[in-house]
Amino acid sequence: MTLSEQIGEITERIQRNGIGLRDALAVLDMAMEDQVTRHELSSIFHAFENLHRLINVTVHGATIERFKPDKRGRRFHTLEIRSGEDEILGYLNMMYLKRVLPCYYLVYVEVSPSFRRLGLGRRILQTFADFLNEKKAVGVLDNIVPPDEPVYGIYTKLGWHSVEEVMDGDRVEGCENYMVFIPPSLVPDLVKNSLPRLLLTLRKKRPAIDMHDNEDMVRRTIGEFRSLYGALSELFREDLSSDPSNPLMRFMFTRLTTKLIGFRRRIASLIGYTGGESLEQLDFSEAVKGLEVQPYSPWSSGQTSIQIEGDSHLLQQLPDPLKEEPTSFIEKLPFYRRPYLKEWVERQEGDVHSPLKIADLLDLGFDPTRLREFRHEERDYIFERVSSHFLLSLHRRKLLLDIMSHTSGLRLEGVFVQVNPILLVFKDRGNVYTLRRKVDGIHSEEALDQLKTSSSLKEMNRSLEIDRMILRTLKRTREWLMKEFDGKRHPESEDLAYFVSWDIPKNIPRVQVDGSSISLVSLWIA
Numbered sequence: 001m002t003l004s005e006q007i008g009e010i011t012e013r014i015q016r017n018g019i020g021l022r023d024a025l026a027v028l029d030m031a032m033e034d035q036v037t038r039h040e041l042s043s044i045f046h047a048f049e050n051l052h053r054l055i056n057v058t059v060h061g062a063t064i065e066r067f068k069p070d071k072r073g074r075r076f077h078t079l080e081i082r083s084g085e086d087e088i089l090g091y092l093n094m095m096y097l098k099r100v101l102p103c104y105y106l107v108y109v110e111v112s113p114s115f116r117r118l119g120l121g122r123r124i125l126q127t128f129a130d131f132l133n134e135k136k137a138v139g140v141l142d143n144i145v146p147p148d149e150p151v152y153g154i155y156t157k158l159g160w161h162s163v164e165e166v167m168d169g170d171r172v173e174g175c176e177n178y179m180v181f182i183p184p185s186l187v188p189d190l191v192k193n194s195l196p197r198l199l200l201t202l203r204k205k206r207p208a209i210d211m212h213d214n215e216d217m218v219r220r221t222i223g224e225f226r227s228l229y230g231a232l233s234e235l236f237r238e239d240l241s242s243d244p245s246n247p248l249m250r251f252m253f254t255r256l257t258t259k260l261i262g263f264r265r266r267i268a269s270l271i272g273y274t275g276g277e278s279l280e281q282l283d284f285s286e287a288v289k290g291l292e293v294q295p296y297s298p299w300s301s302g303q304t305s306i307q308i309e310g311d312s313h314l315l316q317q318l319p320d321p322l323k324e325e326p327t328s329f330i331e332k333l334p335f336y337r338r339p340y341l342k343e344w345v346e347r348q349e350g351d352v353h354s355p356l357k358i359a360d361l362l363d364l365g366f367d368p369t370r371l372r373e374f375r376h377e378e379r380d381y382i383f384e385r386v387s388s389h390f391l392l393s394l395h396r397r398k399l400l401l402d403i404m405s406h407t408s409g410l411r412l413e414g415v416f417v418q419v420n421p422i423l424l425v426f427k428d429r430g431n432v433y434t435l436r437r438k439v440d441g442i443h444s445e446e447a448l449d450q451l452k453t454s455s456s457l458k459e460m461n462r463s464l465e466i467d468r469m470i471l472r473t474l475k476r477t478r479e480w481l482m483k484e485f486d487g488k489r490h491p492e493s494e495d496l497a498y499f500v501s502w503d504i505p506k507n508i509p510r511v512q513v514d515g516s517s518i519s520l521v522s523l524w525i526a
Contacts, residue, residue, distance in 0.1 A: 006248055006298075010027060014028075021085070022089065022114075023228060026231070029114060031251075055115065065080050075216065076216065079094075090109075090115065092109040092124050095107055095205075099197075100194045102138065103138045103202075104139055106128065106140065122158075125154060125155070132183050136186060140181075143160075143179045160180065166192055168192070172195070172196055174203060178199065180195065214267075233285070236252070236253075241287065247294050250291050255295075257284075257293075257358050258295065261362065261364075261366060295369045295385070296369075297327075297429050297431050298429075306326060306427070307427040308424060308425070310425055310435070330426070330433055336373050336382055336438075340366060340446060344364050356369070370384060370385045372384075381435055382436050383433050383435055384434050386433070391432060394434065396492040397496065401420075401421040401526070402421055412477055415473050420525065423435045440503075441523075442500065443499055444497075448471075454507065456507070457508065469518060470500055477525070496526065497526045498524070501520050501521040
């Protein structure tokens with residue numbers, strides 16, 4: 001089936017099962033997020049011809065309600081945008097502060113992706129401004145949006161000013177991004193004189209506020225995952241019992257699973273998050289866990305031309321099946337045997353069975369199908385499947401790595417620094433793959449995790465402090481990159497990945513000892 005036919009099937013199921021608009025849009029967004037061409041998007045919206053009308057009606061009928069903190073765990077004053085069907089389309093969290101003068105700090109504002117750029121963000125910010133006027137309280141927000149961005153103009157048009165403006169050019173240390181809203185009922189000079197103390201109080205409270213914000217975000221996101229899982233279970237209820245091989249169903253549940261485990265990894269590093277809202281609350285049924293994974297877009301190539309960019313000389317040498325059917329060829333290659341995967345295989349007391357199940361992804365905590373090993377003409381390569389959302393960033397990173405290629409051979413902190421550029425980019429059926437040389441190393445984050453969690457490495461790390469040495473090396477390398485390639489001119493340098501020398505079969509770091517110092521053998525920038 002083509003993409004438009006598959007999307008047509010999804011929309012028919014949505015309408016037949018009476019799925020709410022918010023969940024319906026979330027399902028469609030998840031299904032088509034890798035389809036990036038205008039032609040593909042137009043065919044999708046044609047399949048759901050009432051989509052724009054439904055969105056407009058929903059936005060027009062949306063109301064904004066206010067909720068106070070309560071004993072059930074709501075720690076913020078909250079404004080919620082609710083549809084006529086009582087679906088939450090967006091929200092604004094604020095924290096009340098009363099130390100110097102009445103003040104509400106705008107913690108976070110969010111509008112669901114499908115309802116952005118339709119005026120709801122402005123409406124909820126206007127409601128917040130009206131609320132501040134009613135309460136005769138100052139509003140404060142930490143705005144990281146650059147002044148030249150359209151969103152910044154929304155704040156200024158509603159009466160928000162930078163701290164520097166309010167202070168007549170005076171700066172408040174550490175508060176350069178803050179903006180202030182002063183209701184007409186308050187005396188500007190009073191606010192100006194009190195603002196430094198107010199911001200100092202706010203800065204002291206920020207760690208606690210950010211912790212509660214993280215908890216609230218996790219709680220809401222779990223709710224969204226639960227709702228989306230429920231919608232998919234309803235859409236494919238019959239198939240789960242009668243046709244578990246349905247590729248569309250397997251693709252949708254696989255995508256939901258990879259998003260869930262990705263979110264689980266991200267929240268582990270959140271400030272102050274203790275796991276109070278556990279992802280274990282979202283329990284997949286045995287039927288879903290037993291589905292074979294379908295991690296790449298299953299659409300036929302009838303409407304999508306294959307695009308391959310990069311090293312033309314290397315491309316000519318590649319086998320024809322790879323160039324003619326990239327997705328089919330790449331997805332049949334063996335998994336990249338990284339330490340995470342090796343540990344899991346050993347726990348299974350056997351080799352990786354193929355294909356993997358949804359239950360395997362949940363157990364692994366990552367998607368091993370994203371990385372595939374490829375050996376060609378006595379050289380080893382790695383294919384990585386990436387989201388099309390990152391295409392622009394990917395191209396910028398490729399250009400930067402190409403510029404940096406002459407730096408290979410540099411030594412920093414005694415480490416041999418090399419560049420591992422993107423050789424080729426394949427686009428096929430909504431799937432995007434990059435091709436790189438395989439290096440004798442692993443990602444720095446995985447290396448640091450192995451040093452902390454692997455029983456065979458913990459003692460070595462305690463005695464040699466290899467993790468600290470890796471962190472010092474990464475810090476030194478990033479500082480050198482920012483200076484050498486101007487981080488402001490190349491913001492994509494923030495997205496670069498670092499691989500450290502590692503003996504993968506033995507799962508130990510490759511290091512060199514020089515007198516009393518220890519260092520990595522190599523570091524690759526990718």
